[in-house]
Every structure is written in C-alpha cells, then in structure tokens.
Amino acid sequence: MSLLxxxxxxxxxxxxxxxxxxxxLSQFAGKKVVLFFYPQDMTPTCTAEACEFRDGIGKFRRHxxxxxxxxxxxxxxHLKFAEQYGLPYPLLADExxxxxxxxxxxxLKKLYGREYMGVQRSTFLIDREGKLAHExxxxxxxxxxxxxxxxVKGLE
Numbered sequence: 575m576s577l578l579x580x581x582x583x584x585x586x587x588x589x590x591x592x593x594x595x596x597x598x599l600s601q602f603a604g605k606k607v608v609l610f611f612y613p614q615d616m617t618p619t620c621t622a623e624a625c626e627f628r629d630g631i632g633k634f635r636r637h638x639x640x641x642x643x644x645x646x647x648x649x650x651x652h653l654k655f656a657e658q659y660g661l662p663y664p665l666l667a668d669e670x671x672x673x674x675x676x677x678x679x680x681x682l683k684k685l686y687g688r689e690y691m692g693v694q695r696s697t698f699l700i701d702r703e704g705k706l707a708h709e710x711x712x713x714x715x716x717x718x719x720x721x722x723x724x725x726v727k728g729l730e
Contacts, residue, residue: 577678578709584609584700587673589644589666592652597642597664599700606639606707606726607700611679613693615647615655615665619715623695626719628661638702639726644668645693679711699725 578584584607588598599607610627612620627634627641634641641663647655652665666673674680674693681694699708699722708725710718 578698578706580706580709582706583704584698584706585673585676587676589668589673590649591664591666592649592656592661593664597666600704602640602700603704604702606637606702606729608634608639608641608697608722608726609644609677609700610641610695610697610713610722611644611674611677611693612695614645615651616658619695620645621655621659623713623715623718624655624661625659626715627663628659630719630723631662633723634726637723637726637730642666644673646671646674697722699729701729 584599586599588596591597612623614620624643631641644666646668648669649667652667656665668674671680679694679696683690683692694711695713697710697713698706701707707729
C-alpha cells in the first residue's frame, strides 16, 4: 500500500453515518473537508477531541469546511455519542476498517506494554479540488483543532 501524498487526490469512500444516510467524500466536491479519525466513541481523549471540533464548528463552516469524524464504532454508538455531546457534524462508521486502512491509520499500538491494532488518531484536510492538503498523524489534542482551523484558513 502506498502512503498518501500531499497534493494527491484523497481516496474516496462511502460509509454509513450518524445522519442515517451513507456519506461519501466525493459528495463534498468543491468544499474543504476536515476528516478526523479517532479510536473509539465515549472515551476521554476521543470525547475531548470531538467536543473541540464541535466547539469550533462555526469557524470551520465560516471558512467553507465540512467536518467528518470516522471511527470503527457502529452507527448506533455514534448516534449515542453525538446526542450525548451535541456533536453537530456526521460521525461515520468504518466497522470493516476499509477507510482506516485506505488512509493508513490502522496501526500497531502499545499501551502499558501490550501491543494491539487500533486507530492512530489522525486528521486530514482535503482541499476544494479533492486533494490532500495537510495531514496530522498521531495527534495530541492540545492545540490540534486550532492548527487544523489555521490550515483551513490558509486554503482560502
């Protein structure tokens, strides 16, 4: 599998979403897309990240960006997560890990000496032409949403 390259077309996909419909990347042609991958709904760090994107959604929208969250959790869990925290953007269910693998975020992880496969917290910014403009891998939450917003503004 080749790694994604900045300036190359972002891989398209279609996944079921918390909106009740399937969402594809290609349906946002002509818009900037912030695609953030996170390991699991309802966990402390994932909740903090999702809420930071929620709190910044107005700014992202003012700068012409759509925000989409993706994790391996099923749609019904996404619905509970979105309702509990008032998340105003779609959460996409990648239960088969196809999109996680396509974007190379399904990685070997280590926690307390234990190795396991999981989602590496990552964010991708896709420009209006559908090309990968920026990527952030192995994300730390502090200052991340502000950095993504600055990159979104930089595409204007």
